[in-house]
Amino acid sequence: MHPAMPTKARSTRVDNAYERLKTEILNGQLPPGFQAPEPDIATRLGMSRTPVREALIRLEADGLVDLVPRRGAKVLPISLQDICEIYQILSALEALAAGTACRKAGDETLAEIEEVLNEADDALERQDIEAWAVHDDRFHRLMAKASGNLRLEAEIEGFLDQVYRANTVLLRLNKAPASNAADHRKIVQAIRDGDTDGATETARLHRLNGMLRMKDVLQDCGLSHV
Known part of the structure; x- marks a missing residue:
């Protein structure tokens, strides 16, 4: 057996866990508190x-769990303050990504993004909010890639895990997306048009408005964390 194989096998098991x-x-x-x-x-x-x-050490680095000596792992909640901070950071990072995509993204990339948006629209029509959340997450990851x-893509993806987690809770409470789904198509159209300022500003406001909506829903439900 090749000497690297045991390490590779262990790495695969860690990745799987x-x-x-x-x-x-x-x-x-x-859930939070587990x-x-x-x-x-x-x-x-x-x-x-x-x-x-x-695997738990990696999840702790992601901010998803806390490792407590002799008590194991505890799933961490996301506070309202956490959500606001994450959305504020993403408003800047995703605005930069959208503006940069105006110079970098090709027709094939934009067609893939638009296909995801079509699937998201179909999910909303079916009132399948969980499927919509998956497509929404996919859209934002593809935009980062575009x-x-x-490095920018990696930074954005690190925050998107927390956004997805908060979104799943909010969608169950609100039965509708926190942000305006139509903004997604405006961003893509601005990129197609080479409108850097339009793509940047739409992406920035999309996150900030989503943050305000999520904040309102959680406060209306008397929740300080999810």
Whole structure:
């Protein structure tokens, strides 16, 4: 056996544990406040403790869990302040991505983005808000990628996980998106037109208005975190 293979196999197991736990956290299957010892989590996944421990360390770095000595991992909530800070940061980062995409994005990339928007519209018509959330997340990731700036894309994606998690809660409370879905098409059209200022400003306001709407819904429901 090649000496690198055990390390590669362990890495694969860690990635698998990480993705499974992350998906359950983002979808709310492991809700805020959920806590379990590492052995219980390993049993839940049908895996040994070592890859699970490494996966939990990665999730802690993502801000999704807190590792408590002798008590295991605890899923962290997202506070209203967290949400506002994340949306404010994204308003700047995604505005930069949209403006940069005016110079970088080709027709094939924009066609892929528009196809995602069509699927999102179909989901809204079916009142399938969970499917809409998946397509919305995909749109924002593709927009980040369209910038052609790998570091910018990575920064944006790090925040989008938290946005998706907050969105799933808000959609269940509000039964509708927090932000104006029509803004997405305005951004894409501005990119097609080479309108850097229009794409930048629409993307910026889209996030800020979404933040205000989410803030209103959570406050109306008496929630300080999700």
